[in-house]
Amino acid sequence: MTAAYTAIPDAALAELLLSRIRDVPDYPQPGVVFKDIAPLLADAAAFAALVEALAARVAALGAVKVVGLEARGFVLAAPAAHAAGVGFVPIRKAGKLPGPVHSRAYDLEYGSAVVEVQQDAFTPGERVLVVDDVLATGGTVSAALDLLRQAGAEPAGVVVLMELAFLAGRSRLAEHLGDAPLEALIEV
Numbered sequence: 001m002t003a004a005y006t007a008i009p010d011a012a013l014a015e016l017l018l019s020r021i022r023d024v025p026d027y028p029q030p031g032v033v034f035k036d037i038a039p040l041l042a043d044a045a046a047f048a049a050l051v052e053a054l055a056a057r058v059a060a061l062g063a064v065k066v067v068g069l070e071a072r073g074f075v076l077a078a079p080a081a082h083a084a085g086v087g088f089v090p091i092r093k094a095g096k097l098p099g100p101v102h103s104r105a106y107d108l109e110y111g112s113a114v115v116e117v118q119q120d121a122f123t124p125g126e127r128v129l130v131v132d133d134v135l136a137t138g139g140t141v142s143a144a145l146d147l148l149r150q151a152g153a154e155p156a157g158v159v160v161l162m163e164l165a166f167l168a169g170r171s172r173l174a175e176h177l178g179d180a181p182l183e184a185l186i187e188v
Helices: 011-019 038-042 044-060 072-084 139-150 169-177
Strands: 005-007 022-025 033-036 065-069 087-093 101-108 111-118 127-135 154-163 182-187
Touching: 011 044, 011 154, 011 182, 038 044, 044 072, 044 127, 044 154, 044 182, 065 072, 065 139, 072 087, 072 127, 087 139, 101 139, 111 139, 127 139, 127 169, 139 154, 139 169, 154 169, 169 182
Parallel strands: 005 182, 065 087, 065 127, 127 154, 154 182
Antiparallel strands: 022 033, 087 111, 101 111
8 A cells, every 4th residue: 555645735835834944964874864854843923833733634634633753752742632622632652651551662763662651541443643743764653653643533634844754764654654644735
């Protein structure tokens, strides 16, 4: 199955967002170019435009909750959920959430990790939108989608600020997405 692709058709928004993302070479290790969104977050107009675009996707995809992936995904997903009038659920690194949790291990482009969500975070069948800052290799997002289903929720889709297309994360997500769309505000 091929993952559905929807490019959000707003070239001006994409240009604004991209102009506020800074490249940091050799971080967190040599050979990696880190995409720093701090300048975007510091620009009130650009951040507001991003939150509005994400909130519009929440409504269009019929989500009743938004999941944010630790850590930068929280910064995007929580205000988008608020703006859309829906709840926010964090997916965190292992050991950071109280109570019973569902866990999923995954590989990163430069390591591995485990993420968790609280077992009572969703009502069975709830449509949930996954929001993150970057789609790289797809490991974090695939783990999040698996956690949603394990917790009884239905993925409404995935929206990321930017997709690093050269890492081919989209192709690795197909089996985890099912019929849920994967959207990127910008592609680099």
